[in-house]
Amino acid sequence: MTAFTINGKPVDVSADPDTPLLWVIREHLKMTGTKFGCGIAQCGACTVHIDGQPARSCSTQLQSVAGKRITTIEGLANGNGLHALQTAWIAEQVPQCGYCQSGQLMTAAALLAKNPKPSRADIVAAMDGNICRCGTYSHIIKAVQRASRSMEKQASTPNKRAEAAPATTTR
Numbered sequence: 001m002t003a004f005t006i007n008g009k010p011v012d013v014s015a016d017p018d019t020p021l022l023w024v025i026r027e028h029l030k031m032t033g034t035k036f037g038c039g040i041a042q043c044g045a046c047t048v049h050i051d052g053q054p055a056r057s058c059s060t061q062l063q064s065v066a067g068k069r070i071t072t073i074e075g076l077a078n079g080n081g082l083h084a085l086q087t088a089w090i091a092e093q094v095p096q097c098g099y100c101q102s103g104q105l106m107t108a109a110a111l112l113a114k115n116p117k118p119s120r121a122d123i124v125a126a127m128d129g130n131i132c133r134c135g136t137y138s139h140i141i142k143a144v145q146r147a148s149r150s151m152e153k154q155a156s157t158p159n160k161r162a163e164a165a166p167a168t169t170t171r
Contacts, residue, residue, distance in 0.1 A: 004065045006031075007075025017063035021055075022046045024062050025072060033073035033102045037131070044130030047103035048072050054110040073102035075107055084154070085109055088146035096134035104130050108144045116155075117148055 001012045006029065013028050023029050025048070028095075034057055037045030043054035048057045049071040076083045085108050095101050098146065104127070111118055111126040118126070123144045 001064050002062050004068050004070055006070045007072060013062065015062055017061065019060055019062045021048070021060040021065055021070070022057035025057060031072055031074050034035050035099055037100065037103070042106060042129070042131075043100070044103040045100050047106040047130065049106060049110060052110070052113065054100055054107050071106075073105060076105060083109065084147040084150045085112070085143065088143040088150065092139045092143040092146060094136050094139045094143050096132075096136055097106070100130065100132045100134075104132065104140055108140070108147070112147075112148060112151065116151060118144065120145070 002017065003010065003012045005011070006025070011029065013024055015024055015028055016169070022034060022036060025034050026036075034048055035045040036058060037043035039058050041059035044056065046056055046058040047054050047067075050060065050065060051068050052071075077086060079154075083105075085105055088105050089095065089101065089105065094104075107127055107130050108123075111123065115122055115126075120141060123141050127137075127140060
């Protein structure tokens with residue numbers, strides 16, 4: 001058994017310790033938002049947060065997450081509604097086929113948790129390696145910028161501060 005926390009809930013998983021985390025999430029825990037894209041950690045579709053850091057779950061072995069906090073796309077939104085990134089994704093009409101979106105969102109969320117006011121260059125650098133086969137990169141950049149502004153605005157409103165924090169495992 002391997003014990004860890006996923007989206008705030010403790011779990012014990014009985015699987016081979018070498019099993020990729022992606023398959024544990026999808027097959028054992030039945031959370032299908034995290035996608036299989038390439039299987040070699042090159043496309044970013046399988047990105048999750050491990051202790052607040054983006055990680056490619058297709059190449060992360062189950063044994064390496066024992067005792068850690070995992071956040072998947074299902075855990076990105078807080079209890080009060082969508083994460084600012086999810087709202088911005090909709091407003092900027094980012095998804096086309098949608099396949100890469102969970103990985104894109106998780107990578108962007110990690111960026112904003114680390115750097116709440118990223119420059120365009122910061123966004124491009126952070127998102128590098130997350131492949132969008134539909135080519136919506138300009139929309140992704142705009143959505144991250146929009147989310148950053150929204151989160152800054154929420155943080156500056158006294159009664160909204162608690163809601164403005166990104167729903168990542170770094171808190």
